[in-house]
Amino acid sequence: MRLLVTGGAGFIGSHFIRYMLGRYPDYEIINLDHLTYAGNLDNVSDVSDHSHYSFVQGDIADRKLMDELAGKADTIINFAAETHVDNSITDPTPFLTTNVIGTQILIEAALKYKHSRYLQISTDEVYGDIEEGLFTENSPLKPSSPYSASKAAGDMLCLAAIRTYGLPAVISRCSNNYGPYQYPEKIVPFFIKRLLAGEKVPVYGNGSNVRDWLHVTDHCRAVDLILHEGKIGEIYNVGANNEHSNLEITKKMLKILDLQEDRIEFVKDRPGHDIRYAIDATKIRNELGWKPTVDFEEGFHNTVLWYSERLVINN
Numbered sequence: 001m002r003l004l005v006t007g008g009a010g011f012i013g014s015h016f017i018r019y020m021l022g023r024y025p026d027y028e029i030i031n032l033d034h035l036t037y038a039g040n041l042d043n044v045s046d047v048s049d050h051s052h053y054s055f056v057q058g059d060i061a062d063r064k065l066m067d068e069l070a071g072k073a074d075t076i077i078n079f080a081a082e083t084h085v086d087n088s089i090t091d092p093t094p095f096l097t098t099n100v101i102g103t104q105i106l107i108e109a110a111l112k113y114k115h116s117r118y119l120q121i122s123t124d125e126v127y128g129d130i131e132e133g134l135f136t137e138n139s140p141l142k143p144s145s146p147y148s149a150s151k152a153a154g155d156m157l158c159l160a161a162i163r164t165y166g167l168p169a170v171i172s173r174c175s176n177n178y179g180p181y182q183y184p185e186k187i188v189p190f191f192i193k194r195l196l197a198g199e200k201v202p203v204y205g206n207g208s209n210v211r212d213w214l215h216v217t218d219h220c221r222a223v224d225l226i227l228h229e230g231k232i233g234e235i236y237n238v239g240a241n242n243e244h245s246n247l248e249i250t251k252k253m254l255k256i257l258d259l260q261e262d263r264i265e266f267v268k269d270r271p272g273h274d275i276r277y278a279i280d281a282t283k284i285r286n287e288l289g290w291k292p293t294v295d296f297e298e299g300f301h302n303t304v305l306w307y308s309e310r311l312v313i314n315n
C-alpha cells in the first residue's frame with residue numbers, strides 16, 4: 001500500500017505512522033502535515049530516516065498539492081484537523097477551513113486517482129452528549145461545539161461522496177485518546193505541565209463531565225483493522241467503555257505525581273460543555289474482532305510518567 005497520511009505530526013497520526021511502519025515494512029507512507037502549533041516533527045523523529053517514509057509540509061486545503069500527493073498514493077487516511085474545542089469556541093473559522101474544506105479537497109483528490117480507500121478519522125463528539133446509554137453508528141449527529149460541528153460536516157461530505165461518486169470511504173469515530181506525544185493543551189499534558197510548574201489545575205465546572213478513555217495504540221490497531229477489513233461505506237465507533245470524569249482523571253494524575261488535591265481549582269464551565277460521551281463499539285468488536293488491550297490504570301500511569309519526565313526536561 002502507498003499511504004498518504006495527513007496530520008502525521010500530530011498526536012494520533014504520529015503514533016499511527018510509527019505503528020504502521022513497524023507492522024508493514026513494505027508500505028510506503030507520505031506524512032503530509034501543515035505543522036500548525038499542534039504539529040511537531042519531534043513526534044516522528046524516530047521514523048524520519050525510514051526508507052519508506054517521507055514528510056511533506058503542507059495544507060490539506062491546498063488543492064494543487066493534494067492532487068500531486070494523492071497521485072503518489074493509493075490510500076488516504078485523514079487525521080489532519082484543528083482539534084481543540086476551546087479554540088473552536090473562540091475562533092471557529094480555521095476549523096471550517098481544515099475540517100470541512102480540507103476534507104472535501106482530500107475527497108476530490110482520492111476520487112481523481114481512483115484510490116482504493118479513503119479513511120476519515122472522526123470523533124464521538126459528532127453525536128453530542130448523552131446522559132445515559134450509548135451512541136451507536138446509527139445515532140443522529142448533534143454536535144455541540146464548532147469543532148464537533150466541523151467534524152460532523154467532514155463525515156457528511158464523506159457519506160455524500162460515497163453515495164454520489166462511489167468514494168471507497170470508511171469513517172471511524174473514536175473516543176478520547178490518551179498517551180504520549182499529545183500537545184499540552186489537552187487535559188492530561190496541560191495539567192501535568194502546570195502541576196510541574198507548581199501551578200493549580202483549572203477543572204471546568206464541578207469536574208463531572210465524563211469521557212471514554214482509549215489508549216492511542218489501541219486506537220491505531222483499530223484504524224489498521226478498519227483500513228484493511230472495514231466495509232466501504234460503513235462507520236465504525238471505536239471506544240473502550242472506559243468512562244471517567246474529568247475530576248477522576250485529575251485526581252489520578254495528582255496521585256501518580258504524589259501531589260495533594262488542593263492543587264485543583266474549579267473554574268467557570270466551558271460554554272456548551274458536553275456532559276458525557278459514550279459510544280457503543282460492538283460493531284468493530286463483532287465484525288472486525290477489535291478490542292482494547294491496554295489496561296487503563298497501567299496505560300494512564302505510564303502516560304503521566306512519560307509527560308512528567310519530558311515536560312520537566314523541556315521546562
Ligand SMILES: NC(=O)c1ccc[n+]([C@@H]2O[C@H](COP(=O)([O-])OP(=O)(O)OC[C@H]3O[C@@H](n4cnc5c(N)ncnc54)[C@H](O)[C@@H]3O)[C@@H](O)[C@H]2O)c1
Binds near residue numbers: 039078
Ligand atoms: N485526540 C483525541 O482524543 C481524538 C478523539 C477523537 C477524534 N480525534 C480525531 O483524530 C484526528 C487526530 O487528532 P489528534 O489528537 O492527533 O490532533 P492534533 O491536534 O494532535 O494533530 C492534528 C495534526 O493535524 C495537523 N493539521 C492541522 N491542520 C492541518 C491542515 N490544514 N493541513 C495539514 N495538516 C494539518 C497539525 O499540524 C497536527 O499535526 C483528528 O481528526 C481528530 O478530530 C482525536
